[in-house]
Amino acid sequence: MLDAILIFLGLALLFGLLLGYAAIRFKVEGNPLTDIINKELPQTxxxxxxxxxxxxxxEALANGESEVNLCVPGGHEVMIKISEITHREPVEMADSTPAPTERIVAIIDEDVCIGCVHCIKACPVDAIVGATKLMHTVITDECTGCDLCAPVCPVDCIDMIPIAQTLQTWGWKEPITQVEQTSATSQDNSSSSDKPS
Amino acid sequence: MSQRLTTSPFLHNNSSVQKLMLQIQLAALPALLTHIYFFGLGITIQWTLAVLTLLVVETTMLKLRNRPVMPYLSDLSGLITVTGIVFCIPPESPWWLVVSAVTFALIFGKHLYGGLGYNPFNPAMLGYAFVLISFPAEISHWTLPSTLSGHTLSFIDSFHLIFYGHIPSLSLDQITGATPLDAIKTGLTMGKSVTDSLQSHLFYLDALPYGWTELNIAFLVGGLYLLSRNYIRWQYPVGFLLALGGMSAIFHAIDPNTYASASVNLFSGGVMLAAFFIITDPVTSSTTPKGRFIFAFGIGVLVFIIRNWGAFPDGIAFAILLMNLCVPLIDQYTKPRVMGYK
Amino acid sequence: MKTQLIKWLTKIYPIAKRALKKFHGGVFPSYYKELSSRHTTLQTSLPKELILPLNQHIGAEDLPLVAMGDKVKKYQLIAAADLKNLHAPIHAPASGTITAIEYRQLPHTSGLTGLCIVITTDEQQVEQTNPLNFPAKKGDACQPNTPQALKDIVYQAGIVGMGGAGFPTFAKIPNVKGKIQTLIINGAECEPFITCDDVLMQQHASEVLSGAQIIAKALACPSIIAGIEDNKPLAIKAMKQAAHKFENIQIQPLLTIYPMGGEKQLIKELLNTEIPAGTHAIDSGILMMNVSTLRAIHQAINLGRPLISRLITVSGLGLDKPFNSEVLLGTPFEQLVEQAQPKSALNYPLIQGGPMMGFEVPNNQVPVIKTTNCILANPPQTTETTMPCIRCGECMDACPINLLPQQLYWYSRSHEFEKVEKLNLFDCIECGCCSFVCPSHIPLVQYYRFAKSEIKTAKIEQQKANLAQKRHENKLAREARLKAEKDARIKAKKEAIKQKALLKAANTDEDASAPTKIKKSPAVAAAEKAAAMRKKKLTQTSQYPIDTQTQTQTEEMSKKPALSAREKAIAAAKKRSTQTKSNVENSAEKRKRKAQTASNSPSVIETAEQKAIRRAAELAKNMKKKALAEKNRVEKQTNNAPEDHQLTTSQNTGTGTQDKSVIEKPIANKRAVAMQAAKERAAAMKAKKLAEALQTKNEKIE
Known part of the structure; x- marks a missing residue:
């Protein structure tokens, strides 16, 4: 009896020490969640x-201070990812329209631009170059299409345009096969019927 | 159901699931004829019952699962499943046996997992194992070959046996009896050595089970046809027969009184059926070349173990189901070396 | 011995034939090669119009060196790109006039358009002399002896890999002599239907070998091996005959199996070496060239001719007289196919390339480019219904790279792209063997292409996101730094002023030590002044009832600018709302027009079209409504604002400070209006875009 108790006490002590050691040895600095979530965000x-x-x-998400459905450019997919990472209930996007699939960029009508530098200040990624009283232009490769510059322009010379597809950006579409199509729709049916309405 | 091909390749070798299954079904014909020759026409009734059950169950399940019925019903994969079951159960067993086996196989073995291509267990063996465990008495009464019992069962007789359980003029014991493997197993428990058991009238020349040898050879012939036409892979029969034959040869050499010879082991029960028709089911077996061999070899070893040291006279169904469980693991560790990689 | 055994085995086990070659897998399709090879090569007539896409190769798009209306001579250089970018220049295949430089549909499966130079040919066919700028002395002088010299000529002649890849050949040639041990001539031509390489080897074997000799000489490459599938006995014979005079050339017949002509497969077969993954054949000392490419090199160096034409096969089950022909680049597909006498009207898309790896072209007018080896007119086939994968492993047995096609399919379908990549998806050569043998008729290759595209796009997007993040962080850091600098500067200035004041005070202290009256420091003086002001104000407030006169005066004064600012804002808002309205009307009108054009377009697409139009119309209606509401709101505000203002002013007890808040309100309004207007603009733009997209779609349909 006593032996058993002692053995278990000893084991408990041993594992406790092991756990304690592991906690110190493998301590993770900072909040890794922030970086993981940040990686999923579209960085626009x-x-x-x-x-x-x-x-x-x-950061706000990692600290649980914010809703998971706020990222508009990321849309539904990013929301699902975030909710998976943070182990929270997915919340439908406030705006039900799906995120635009085509990438858009800002373009400045250089004839109209008055060089007010408002857009330069607004651009979060420094993708607009120019100086006061001089024409500005957008570095297309670096524009994230965030649409922050268009509203601040006093002369409305900024347009958001979709990037045309080229042979380099063109990609193959997912094949649709007949039997799977029917199975996919029926899956939708079954899942929708599962939901309590 | 046709759509235009829009991406390469624009050519196809014209194979299809349907053709594949049809070929397998055709390859089982010689075995069917042999079976009828030795065990009477009972199997045709069982087969008809099984196919009717198949049609009803498949249609119902496909409808319930919201899938198109025709393409899935016409792929003939269900036919292979019921054929496997029909060859496994005694030809004069009651009608509800085959019906429940087929129903269980199709519902629990196939459709509940998502239908063709998604089932982890061989449906035929799952159905057979189900009735084997649930109705052991019915399974153990196998019709004796007509030459042994002295009675040739007519179609009417088989019909009576299957649907009413008796024939007016005969007692059941006169026409049914133990299978050779059963005889060896019970002989061993009664203290008889294997050599003694082999003296019984169930065997030719003290070595080959009567009737069963021919049936197995018929399966072998059909199987070799499938093999030559590349409908099945050589790794399955080779691995399986090598393991079973090898193990029985080794143990027979050590102790001929407890272990039957390789020939008895290879030509009794459903060995050739399993080797060429059951374990070759691609859905539930390993896909890599090495994996196929390991899978088949594992089944051979397990069959030998269950036959000799297990509670059942034949262990093919359990061996296959057990190896089905190991398939993902085998696949994981037998990935082929991709060209250009070390 | 082993081959004998396998050959015997193939009689009872046909698929054992796979074991006769060294690489894994492979399939045996029906070849249909006799279709095109039994007809002799045809001379095709000079097309009226040649269409030359500026991107016929892997790499950057060329820039046109000619302008509209220019007269060009045959062989004249008409397009090239910056040397920094990988590209191959393009030459005029015939003399004529540049009639257009415009976007036309490319012979590419995407159906995208690309910039093309269009030459309307003339009768004279003037040739440019010495188009490759050889030194005046002909003969050995222009025989390249160094890799660089060879590369220069190959570049100038615009030669690309003509087997189908289109990689600029000069970039493939190593810079160093002696790096290449073996030059492999790829004459396998494993695709069904295609016979152009077969015919080329039969008729121009010496040219092919001469091209190979030039490379071998320039690169000091000791051995040349030509691999030819054994279903081309005539080509093997011709090549063997031509190779007699050379000691270093070996002609090797190969088993006829698809894809024997794949680079890695052919190298494995001929040299029994595998190119390690992630490296090129060059790194293993092997250079492989297609027979057509070698002939082009021969023509460039020995005849001084750039690449302007190529031998192609026009074949297919839908043609009565398939043929092979030397065709000028830029010839439209349809013209060639018409010459082969189609059995029925060409109302189906043609296929560029072979049936295993080729693709349907978006329309039959697309031109022959440098990589076109075959035009296939196969009447449309129907696929059998795709069944679920039964894990039969046929695909795996057929894969020439030894991948796990079925697992790749599984993960591609469920979009688990990380796993697909781990299964070496990018080693897939898209040969189509897996789809060819799949009994379930699953379009496996298409799944892999899709997965590859997705992974590539995701990678690019990830890179972009990383860049954006970095730039954003840099901006934040810069702003923080600037703010810190500014703060520091202000602090320093303050500090300085304080110091100065202290110093001054000390000085005055010293100065004032003589006069008894103590002078206050400026700070103290200021404080005192402020206190005095406060006192005065206090008295003013207490005098409020008496002082109404002055109060109203200040009010009047502050009201005026405030009102004008508000008016401005209102005017601006009004203008904008009318603008948006007109915009909306414009787009609505456009949409209406669209609807009309749509009604003209074929009925098949009508339903989809109508849906889109209805949606667009609804959008426009909504927007109109919104704009109207906005206008109303603005007007209401205009009415309300003065009241508001009066209210505040009547309650106003203070002086200027309160007035300021009143001024600020219209400014805030202005901002809101501007914001709203911006939003409206964005919406209008979206609608406009939609309308435009619709229009282009309509145009396409038409």
């Missing part, structure tokens, strides 16, 4: 979530 830095950029939103 558009501020539509109400935070000044993607990382602050990720």
């Amino acid at each position: 830095q558009c501020g539509q979530c109400g935070f000044p950029g993607c990382k602050p939103y990720a």
Whole structure:
């Protein structure tokens, strides 16, 4: 009897020490959740979530201070990912329209631009170059299409245009096969019928 | 149901699941004829019952699962399943046996997992194992070959036996009896050595089970046809027969009184049926070349173990189901070396 | 011995034939090669119009060097790109006039358009002399002896890999002599239907070998091996005959199996070496060239001719007289196919390339480019219904790379792209063997292409996101730094002022030590002044009833600018709302027009079209409503604002400070209006875009 108790006490002590050691030895610095979430965010830095950029939103999410459905450019997919990472209930996007699939970029009508530098200040990724009283232009490759510059322009010379597809950006579509199509729709049916209406 | 091909390749070798299954079904014909020759026409009734059950169950399940009925019913994969079951159960067993086996196989073995291509267990063996465990008495009464019992069962006789359980003029014991493997097993428990058991009238020349040898050879012939036409892979029969034959040869050499010879082991029960028709089911077996061999070899070893040291006279169904469980693991560790990689 | 055994085995076990070659897998399709090879090569007539896409190769798009209306001579250089970018220049295949430089549909499966130079040919066919700028002395002088010299000529001649890849050949040639041990001539031509390489080897074997000799000489490559599938006995014979005079050339007949002509497969078969994954054949000392490419090199160096034409096969089950022909680049597909006498009207898309790896072209007018080896006119086939995968493993047995096609399919379908990548998806050569043998008729290759595209796009997007993040962080850091600098500067300035004041005070202290009256420091003086002001104000407030006169005066004064600001804002808002309204009307009109055009378009697409139009119309209606509401709101505000203002002013007890808040309100309004207007603009733009997209779609349909 006593032996058993002693053995178990000893084991408990041993494992306790092991756990304690592991906690110190393998301690994770900082909040890794922030980085994980930040990686999933689209990095448009558009501020539509109400935070000044993607990382602050990720931080807020990691601390559980914000809703999971605020990232507009990321849309439904990113919301699902975030809710998976943070182990929270997915919340439908406030705006039900799906995120635009085609990438858009800002373009400045250089004839109209008055060189007010408002857009330069607004651009979160420094993708607009120019100086006061001089024409501005957008570095297309670096524009994230966040649409922050268009509203601040006093002369409305900024347009958001979709990037045309080229042979380089063109990609194959997913094949649709007949039997699977029917099975997919029936799956939808069954899942929708599962839901309590 | 046709759509235009829009992406390469624009050519196809014209194979299809349906053709594949049809070929397998055709390859089982010689075995069917042999079976009828030795065990009477009972199997045709069982087969008809099984196919009717198949049609009803498949249609119902496909409808319930919201799937198109025709393409899935016409793929003939269900036919292979019922054929496997029909060859496994005694030809004069009651009608509800085959019906419940087929129903269980199709519902629990196939459709509940998502239908063709998604089932982890061989449906035929699952159905057979179900009736084997649930109705052991009915399964153990196998019709004796007509030459042994002295009675040739007519179609009417078989019909009576299957649907009413008796024939007016005969007692059941006169026409049914133990299978050779059963005889060896019970002989061993009664203290008789294997050599003694082999003296019984169930065997030719003290070595080959009567009737069963021919049936197995018929399966072998059909199987070799499938093999030559590349409908099945050589790794399955080779691995399985090598393991079973090898193990029985080794143990027979050590102790001929407890272990039957390789020939008895290879030509009794459903060995050739399993080797060429059951374990070759691609859905539930390993896909890599090495994996196929390991899978088949494992089944051979397990069959030998269950036959000799287990509670059942034949262990093919359990061996196959057990190896089905190991398939994902085998696949994981037998990935082939991709060209250009070390 | 082993081969004998396998050959015997194939009689009872046909698929054992796979064991006759060294690489894994492979399939045996029906070849249909006799279709095109039994007809002799045809001379095709000079097309009226040649269409030359500026991107016929892997790499950057060329830039046109000619302008509209220019007269060009045959062989004249008409397009090239910056040397920094990988590209191959393009030459005029015939003399004529540049009639257009415009976007036309490319012979590419995407159906995208690309910039093309269109030459309307003339009768004279003037040739440019010495198009490759060889030194005046002909003969050995232009025989390249160094890799660089060879590369220069190959580049200038615009030669690309003509087997189908289209990689600029000069970029493939190593810079160093002696790096290449074996030059492999790829004459396998494993695709069904295609016979152009077969015919080329039969008729121009010496040219092919001369091209190979030039490379071998320039690169000091000791051995040349030509691999030819054994279903081309005539080509093997011709090549063997031509190779007699060379000691270093070996002609090797190969088993006829698809895809024997794949680079890695052919190298494995001929040299029994595998190219390690992630490296090129060059790294293993092997250079492989297609027979057509070698002939082009021969023509460039020995005849001084750039690449302007190529031998192609026009074949297919839908043609009566398939043929092979030397065709000028830029010839439209349809013209060639018409010459082969189609059995029925060409109302189906043609296929560029072979049936295993080729693709349907978006329309039959697309031109022959440098990589076109075959035009296939196969009447449309129907696929059998795709069944679920039964894990039969046929695909795996057929894969020439020894991948796990079925697992790749599984993960591609469930979009688990990380796992697909781990299964070496990018080693897949898209040969189509797996789809060819699949009994379930699953379009496996298409799944892999899709997965590859998705992974590539995701990678690019990830890179972009990383860049954006970095730039955003940099911006934040910069702003923080600037703010800190500014703060520091202000602090320093303050500090300085304080110091100065202290110093001054000390000085005055010293100065004032003589006069007894103590002078106050400026700070103290200011404080005192402020206190005095406060006192005065206090008295003013207490005098409020008496002082109404002055109060109203200040009010009047502050009201004026406030009102004008508000008016401005209102005017601006009004203008904008009318603008949006007109915009909306414009787009609505456009949409209406669209609807009309849509009604003209074929009935098949009508339903989809109508849906889109209805949606667009609804959108427009909504927007109109919104704009109207906005206008109303603005007007209401205009009415309300003065009242508001009066209210506040009547309650106003203070002086300027309160007035300021009143001024600020219209400014805030202005901002809101501007914001609203911006949103409206965005919406209008979206609608416009939609309308435009619809229009282009309609145009396409038409």
